[in-house]
Each structure stands twice: as structure tokens, then as C-alpha cells.
Amino acid sequence: MPKSGYLLSIDFVTERLKKDGFENVHTEDVPNLPHWIRGDDKVTMLEPRNLPLNILAVSGTDPINITSEVIVAHTFEELSKFNVTGKIVLLIPEWKGYFKTVQFRRGGDTIEKAGGIGLMVKSIGPFSIGSPHTGSGASKALIPTVCLTIEEAELIERLIKRGKKVVVNMNLKSKNIGKITSRNIIFDIVGKLKMYTVALKKLL
Numbered sequence: 001m002p003k004s005g006y007l008l009s010i011d012f013v014t015e016r017l018k019k020d021g022f023e024n025v026h027t028e029d030v031p032n033l034p035h036w037i038r039g040d041d042k043v044t045m046l047e048p049r050n051l052p053l054n055i056l057a058v059s060g061t062d063p064i065n066i067t068s069e070v071i072v073a074h075t076f077e078e079l080s081k082f083n084v085t086g087k088i089v090l091l092i093p094e095w096k097g098y099f100k101t102v103q104f105r106r107g108g109d110t111i112e113k114a115g116g117i118g119l120m121v122k123s124i125g126p127f128s129i130g131s132p133h134t135g136s137g138a139s140k141a142l143i144p145t146v147c148l149t150i151e152e153a154e155l156i157e158r159l160i161k162r163g164k165k166v167v168v169n170m171n172l173k174s175k176n177i178g179k180i181t182s183r184n185i186i187f188d189i190v191g192k193l194k195m196y197t198v199a200l201k202k203l204l
Contacts, residue, residue, distance in 0.1 A: 006182075007182075007183075010027065010182075010183050010185060013185055014026075014027055014185055017185070017187050022187040022188065022189065023187065023188040023189075023190050024186070024187060024188040025185075025186070025187040026186055026187075027183040027184060027185055027186065028183060028184045028186055029181050029182075029183055030181065030182045030183060030184055031179075031181045032179045032181070033179060033180050033181070033182050034059075034060065034176065034179065034180075035176065035177050035178050035179055035180035036059050036060055036174065036175070036176050036177070037174060037175055037177060038056075038057065038174045039057075039063070039172065039173025039174040039175060040173045041055065041056070041057045041146065041171070041172045041173055041174055042055075042169075042171045042172075043055045043120070043146055043148070043168060043169065043170050043171070043172075044168065044169045044171075045156070045166060045167070045168050046067065046167045046168065046169055047164075047165055047166060047167035048159060048164045048165065048166065053148050053149075053152050053168070054130065054131070054132055054148060054149045054152060055120070055132055055146040055147060055148045056132045056133070056134035056146065056147050057134065057144070057145070057146050057172055057174045058105060058108075058121075058134050058135065058136070058137045058145040058146060058147060059134070059135060059136040059137065060136065060137065060145075060176065061144045061145055061146070061172055061174050062142075062144070062172075062174070062175050062176055063172055063173055063174070063175050064118075064144045064170065064171075064172050065169070065170070065171045065172075066088070066117055066118055066144070066169070066170050067167065067168070067169040067170075068086060068087055068088045068117055068118065068167065068168070069087055069088070069165060069166065069167050070087065070088045070089075070090050070120070070156060070160070070166040070167070070168050071084065071087050071088075071089055071090070071160075072089075072090045072091075072092060072156065072157050072160050073089060073090070073091055073092075074091070074092055074093060074094065075093065076104075076107060076110050079110075079111075079114050083115075084111070084114040084115045084116045085114075085115030085116075086115065086116075086117055087115075087116055087117065088116065088117060088118040088119070088120060088168055088170065089111045089114075089116045089118070089119050089120070090120045090121075090122070090153060090156055090157070091104045091107065091111075091119065091120070091121045091122065092122045092153050092154070092157055093121075093122065093124075095125070095126050098124060098125075101124050102124050102135075102137075104121055104124070105121045105124055105134070105135065105137040105145070105147060106136075106137035106140070107119065107121075107137075108137070108140065108141030108143055108144075108145045109140040109141040111141070111143060112141045112142060112143045116143060117143055118143055118144050118145075118168075118170050119141075119143060119144070119145040119146070120145075120146050120147075120148055120153070120168070120170075121145065121146070121147050121148075121153075122147070122148065122150055122153035122154070123147045123148065123149055123150055123153070124147070125150070127150070128149050128150035128151055130149055130151055131149060132146075132147045132148050132149050133147060134146075134147040144170055144172050146170065146172070
């Protein structure tokens, strides 16, 4: 089986560090990591008009093909106002910095418990250039999770506010394929004074 681009990049960086003269360059295995492969994922708005949406699946999402009406919420608490059962939920959280806002990308299990069958999340960021931003977060839920661009998330919200019914098809091919061993890259940067002394800093 050929190496993935990620594993090849580890080889490349390791060799480059050696050529650049760094000391003690080596790798250490990190076993039993989740192995997830991104596939040809497509999400399409079917009503009130046909529009392919610019999305990226959240790491951990498995293959699925579902179609349902979309409801919009801004917080998890707001879900109690809706009948979420059988619906695809679009979360549009207020930007409060990355670490406070990224929880919504990891909210698939909350949507699943409420009865939702899919989760779309406005990309976690303060602004956009028409490109989705994603990451980890779907591993705790069985329902699919994708991130879409800020522009398209807000478009869907405007349509629903105008009384339009929004229906979306999520046809995802990404999949989990078990476990994999990756590697950490280790190297030393040796100083000129007291080069063999290890300095420790106490964090208060």
C-alpha cells in the first residue's frame, strides 16, 4: 500500500532536518490512532433552489446519504424551541474566539440526542473568503457532521427567515478504516553556551 501524503511529509521533514544540521533527528511511533480518509463528499441544497454547497466533512464522519429539511439554531439551548427529529441542523454560533466557539463543531452527539439526523456547522472563524474550515469533532456521534462556508450558512439562515423551506441532501463518502501508527518527529537544537545542559522552567 503506498504511503499517504501525510506519511510522506514526515519522511520529507525528517530528512530535511538532518540536511539542515539539526542534532539527534529521529521519529517515534505513535500507535493506535484513528485512521479516517476524506472522500468525495457532496452536500446540495435541493429546495428552495438547487445549489451545491461548499463543505468539508468533519474528521470521523462515516459514509451516508440523507435528505431532510434544515433548521437553524445559534446555540444548543435554542434547539429546545424546535422539533429536531428527522431534521438536519445548521448551527450558526456567535464568534467568541476559537476555543469557545469550536464546541459547536463537536456537537454532533448533542444533535443526535435531540433527534437530528445530520449536522452542518458554520465554519469556525471570524470571517471567510468563501472557503470552509474544518477539523476534528465527529467521533462521538453516529450522525454526519460537515462545516460549510460562513457565506452559505448565512444564506441558508436568510432563506429560512424569509419563510422558505430549505431541504438539503448530504451524500458523504469519507470513512473510518480502523487504526494507524503515525510518527512524532524529534530533534535537538543545540546551543553554543552550556550546550549539553537541559534547562527546565517551572510553571506557576
